[in-house]
Amino acid sequence: MRELLLTPLGYQFFQRALVAGIVIGALCGAMSVPVTLRRMSYIGHGLAHSVIGGVAIGVAFGVNLYIGATVATVTAALLIDRVSRRAGVHIDAAIGIVTTAAFALGIVVLALVPSQINLEAVLFGNLLGVTQGDLTLAGTVSAVTVTILFVGYKRGIFTLFDEDVARAHGVNVNATILTINLLTAAVVVASVRVLGALLIAAAIVLPAATAQLVTRRFASFSLLAVATGTVTAIIGLYASFHFDIPSGPAVVLAGTVLFTLAYVAGARNSLKASR
């Protein structure tokens, strides 16, 4: 057991990946709270598709991966916000239209402009590819996200629970929702290297979905979601190292196992209580 844990730490690439994984796991755990409670887990899928489009366009034109991804996701988040405010367009339709268009544009550009993009690494994450720059980005996004979530914590909960009443009580609901969308976009971009674009969506849903099965109070629910995201990332990264599998799927499967355990435990407790 000791060897299983310590051997990977002898490699510098794993140390970097583990630090990045812990930061990103906690970050995804924190963002999973508003994403799940606002029932907009589909936005994770949507923004991930935008990332693929942005990365493809960026790489095709020789621009840094993160610049392409950031431009694509932030533009998508702003457009989703804009389109969904129009009467008659629901948010799920807005996400579907905007993000698949970004994805399609990326694929079209890739077909027209030949490039050396490692599509598998972009889609599923790559443990070996985590650089010092990735760590810096993850750290910066974490610091900004945690600060905003702390400052806007109460207004955010109020908006998520009951938009109309929050507005009546003086909360700027539109600004709060836009901030949540932009933070989700930032977390998606920061997670691309470790989790891969295709699986980020699961990482920003599973921690809160698991925590919701276990706890009753909001503060403990939020903290448990962060802890679940972190533990999931650590387990997933070790699994990725030992079984030589892509890091993204390993992290998501670890999260799914934790969710299943919480679900089964919750079902058993409910059964006992009903007897």
Place this chain on the structure above:
Amino acid sequence: MTTSAQPMVAIELTHATIGYGHMPVLSNVTLNVRAGEFVGIVGPSGAGKTTLLKLFTGGADLIEGRFTLNGETPRRHKTARNTAVAYVPQLDRIDPSFPLTAKEVVLLGGAANSRKVPWFSRTEQLRATSLLERLGIKELAYRRVSELSGGQRQRMFVARALFHDCSVLLLDEPTSGVDLATRAEMLQLLGELHHDGLTVLLTTHDLNFVAAHLPRIVCVNGTVTADGKPGEILSVDVLQRTFGHTLTVLNINDRPVVIDPKRIELHSALAHQTPVAPDVTAL
């Protein structure tokens, strides 16, 4: 509650067109509510009752006309801070699985103006507990929203509204989804709050409830179809204009009681199979 130095008129609407964006729901609405009044807004589904309340909360738009709250023209997103409006939504509007306890919901009433980051201060915690006690649900403070009955949730939402230090309390359908005993308790509570100086506006489908208990009714269906004391305005004509079909108005003990003849017919038809008394309490 902010009761001192209030202007006489709490709400003033003059030839107002109200809706969402450029889509009107209500038109040519003229309405004056004095500070400290207790008003019931009635009308059929889709008549614009909720939209009218949402104008006061900042959730709907004034497309044309004039609108003031406590003598000021409210700015969007600043409504509550400027005019101290609090809103109690319909019970079915919230997600009961949301992981909040009753006390946490009450505390949200102070979220917009709370200074401490990220948690609520000790003073705010004590205020929430005191409001839960006033509403008679202190022992439910740490129960999840999903574990509360309709009546208990209603009280929790009123406590949240009062946390906000409001002078105008708006309630959307507070009598629907609760049993008769809870409805009576809610009415008594609202009566106490009104007695303390709060301006109270509520929407309801239940004509006989407002006719029996409220001093003023505003009938709405795309516009204001009637406005006044229940005994004066509840006539067959007004109800025809408001609800679009003929209702019978009886006078029992100097109080109007509205009956839907279609229901009586239905009850009579059913009475051939199983005898039942006609329901005159709810329309």
